[in-house]
Amino acid sequence: MAAIPDDFTGRWEHEKTHLRKSFFRLDIAAFLICALVGLDTLGTVAAKGPQGLVWLLFLAVFFFLPYGLLVAELGSSFPFEGGPYVWTKLAFGRFTAGVNQVLYWLSNPVWLGGTLTIVAVTTWEKFFFDLPGAWKYLAGAIFIWIGALAVLLAFRVGKWLPTIGAVARVVLIGTFLFSVILYGAKHGVHLRGRDFKPSYVGFVGLVPILVYNYVGFELPSTAAEEMTAPQRDVPFAIARSGVLAVLLYGAPILGTLLVLPGSAIGSLGGFVDACKAVFTVYGGHVAANGSVTLTGAGSVMGKIAAIGLIIGVLTSGVTWSMGGDRAQAVACADGAGPAFLGKFSARFGTPIRVNLLSSVLSTVVMVAAFLITKGDTQKYFSAVLGLAISTTFISYMLAFPSLYVLRRKLPEVERPYRSPVAGLVAALPTFFVVFTLVQLVWPGLGVGWFGTSGDPAGSLPSGFAHDRLGYLLSQLVPLALCVGLGVLFYVLGTPTRRTRRAEPEHGDVANR
Template sequence: MSVPAPVPNLKRSLRRFDIMAMGVAAVISFDVIGQIAAGGGQAVTWIAVIAVMFLVPYALVFAETGAAFPQEGGPYVWVEVAFGRPAAVLTTMFYWVTNPVWLGGSLVFVAAAAWDGFVLPLGSGTVADYAFKLAFIWAAILTAVVSLRRGKWITTAGAGAKVLALAFFTGTAVAYGIQHGFRGLQGAGFAPTGVGFLALVPVLLFAFVGFEAPNAAGDEMLAPQRDVPVAIGVSGAIAICCYLLPVLAILSAAPPGKVTGVGGFMDAARLVFGIYGDGREPVLTFVAVLFVVALLTQGSAWMIVADRMQAMAAADGGFFSRGLGAFHPRLGTPVRMNLLSGVTATVFMAAAMNLAKGDASAVFGVVLTVAITTLLLSYLAVVPSLLALRLRHREVPRPYQVPFGTRGFTVATLLVYAWIVLGSWVALFPGTLEQLFGLPYDFRAVWGVSRLTFEAFTLGTVALLLAVAVAGYLTQRRRTRSRDEEREAGPAR
């Protein structure tokens, strides 16, 4: 079994708590909580179903693989060992680019809406709006640039801010419900429907994937074989609570049909914090700041891990120049890839600002779907690679194993893969399965843009990424071949 060469000068600094905190910071997505709650009462039902039918088997197979193959680069290494470099390069491209797209097109919009509504007014499309979004993006990037020994404390603080804000909001919503009655839950409609399922499945899968992300820093963990399975299990349990309880709290307080993806959490907070009387505004401002900090560190946590994956692909000869895969000798971070992520996020933010002529809700929904699509598409290769490694490399020690051995691992992997295929299709071609099964679906009413605009943005992004990945791989391959030919030819006479 051949794996990419280890990165020199990396320092092992990630303990079990750090891995768990990084998973919480990365996976629990404030920006999708409102989007999930917009699905109504059945969102709670589908959270429970997907937690059992998807998250549990997902956590099991990734915990086993992450402990058995803890090399720097994580999923890039797994796919390369299983299916070869071309597949790994393409997979990593989609996995990596999801994060600058998400940072520049979704997280920054939710953060700006919270800051504008609860801290200081920014307006829409103003100089202040652009300045805030640029500062947000580059603060997340700079957080990823600093050494992991220090940067891990920033993501840990973000994880703490996230859990604190969600716990405070949920507790306040319970107090509000006791005082005013839980009227929102009475008309929420928890009965599952086909329309609700197809609307929610991509965003719920997006909300629950990513617990393997810290494995991208595998060579910087102190004891990955021991710590990865426990960290995935604990962070997965925290994630279930941090989605289920706040969504229930939003539904209990917000009037039916008034929850939106871009403002769902903070709009519900504005309502339930009314129980604090004259203290509502200061409390709202404080929670809004926590909210923005949590979003910022969420973006930086993904930049830390995804940039390492893409840097490993570049260093391994799979992306334009090996120089893009260089890790800074003192910081131990892929600074060039970090900066490339910042530029990509900035470009995508500018493009998203012009989508739908500044309709923030429509922009948010479409751009979030782009991020969901690119991430889920990457798992179309990552998940099968886990099974391939299990079957082809039985000699590798596995400190943790899925119950029932290879048979249990196979069943869990196939179940996870079926969910990923379904989520990828629904995210890329919304409304098609509804049409197939005769379910009602008004595209413009759902997305706020035409199907042509939507598909141009989503399919255009996917096509562009495919082209860039192929070009990056072929460029580096041609350079390597030219150098080999020069060495074989020897010095000129």
């Protein structure tokens, strides 16, 4: 590792002494399952029809596979706390990496306070009871701050929540699929072979969601210096969890399509509605208008599944917060942000200040979105999901090419794992990220071109029909503010960048 340029600030060198090695191979695998298998967008993909499965497999080969190879090399060759922040810094410099990292970090409170909270609240209302008025805000706040508590705990304790989340996913999806088989044997299924025919309209509508659900490989590397053996465990965990993630994501989409007619699948509650329908095999019925009533054992199964789904989306948010907050704290301690946010707790080894700020931001996003959309949860879901994807993917536009740049810039660094054809491995996921960003900013671009069928306006997200300007502003204005915040953070980190590594510890304390 001596060949790697070592220009971390004295402040980070002091803060890293609070880290504890408690991240093992099994923990990394569970972490990845929670990061990769997002339950909040299963309905969105299913609502696009059976071709979603075709594009799911297509992207598994041309995006997910090279992306996994890319992170396996970077994570094992540059095993520093902060993961993608450090890779981008080594490739493009501290300023670029710092602004990039703010976008990566902000996507998590937007996602947690937005899509995950609304899925959790919607699931509760479908299986338990409605939450009128202020009760909906209270429920969302409870959901967010339970996650905050888990993130604040020492990693050796907090890491168990992603493990519980990984188990909950396997049990929930396994139970759902078994129930689908029983339901299909009794009532038949809705799929036909010709329904799987792919189209460009379907591709542009699905790629942002599918690619977003295929990202997260780099997340464990944000805690690389808390791993016991990152150079060995990172490639191994990526290989195992990658295969399992494709199965766990594709199977419930297929199950949803089998039991619900296309017109009955909503992007927000599609998977939840499918769960309710199939659990009628244990007690209950589906009315002629599609409404579902669960009774007896069916009602019990539904409530258990609802709790499992809520745990699943909560652990997704916790996992991403653990990783994103750590990387942001490293960036701040390294002079790419305000020193105040670069503090790691000596007791817990976690970046408590960034953790709390993230939770506050998640709460603000939740309240603001409910107020702005006046309770239109579908519009809220679409706008916030698009923004969460955009902020994440802008950061990947630099993180992914880091593989190729560092191969040329630091060829002498020992690489326990080397990706084949580094240029192609870096180019493929970068291409899909750029394509996704274009489709998020201007949905439907290319639809109707070169003889293709369809109306570009039909690609606008649910809740924004005939309101392209409104959707465009919902994406561009927050993105501009995020970039501006990244620049401001870098300016505020100026005193930290002047902190020399040779300073004694009391000097570091005095500068706080």
